[in-house]
Amino acid sequence: MKKCINSELAPKAxxxxxxxNSLGPFLFISGQLPASPVNGEITVxxxxxxxxxxxxxLKNVLESAGSSLEKVLKTTVFIKDISKFNEFNEVxxxxxxTQFPARSTVEVAKLxxxxxxxxxxxxxxxxxxx
Structure with a gap:
């Protein structure tokens, strides 16, 4: 059965x-924005x-569900400026x-x-x- 997870340590949806949402051994995490869990404001x-x-x-949602960054299998990244790809990767x-998750990165016009x-x-x- 599907279970919905909402973390008190992440910004409200x-x-x-x-x-x-979790189902069986898998957890599907909605896109996380750079918003404060306290007030929902975007990080300056x-x-x-x-x-x-x-x-x-993302880490807080994972931990609230009983998982961790080490158990991430795949990420999808939406970035407004692909020319900053290297800056993103540094973080x-x-x-x-070193066992990085599979990943797709897509440049988008707006988030x-x-x-x-x-x-x-x-x-x-x-x-x-x-």
Whole structure:
């Protein structure tokens, strides 16, 4: 049975969706924006600062569901300026071990709240649905 997960440690959803859904041993995490879990405001700063916040939010959702960054199988990255790909990667690689998840990166014209980056993920749950 599907289980909806919403974390108190991540910004509230800005639409009709859950932070994540689990089914069996898999966790599907909605796109995370660089928003503060406290007030929902977008992180002020460059792409690196926003990427750090997105990955912190992703980590918090994973942990609230009983998973972790080490169990991420796939990420999809939406970035407004692909010319900043290397800047993004500098931050991204500090959150994952050498066994990086599979990943797609797509340049987009605009993101919600005019964010610079958004990341969604698929992760593994050792315990399945709880």
């Amino acid at each position: 800005i639409g009709p969706y859950s932070h994540a 700063g460059d792409l690196k600062a926003q990427t750090h916040q997105v990955l912190k939010n 991204y690689q500090t959150y994952f071990s 919600p709240k005019d964010a610079e980056v958004e990341i969604e993920a698929i992760a593994y749950l050792d315990h399945g649905v709880q």
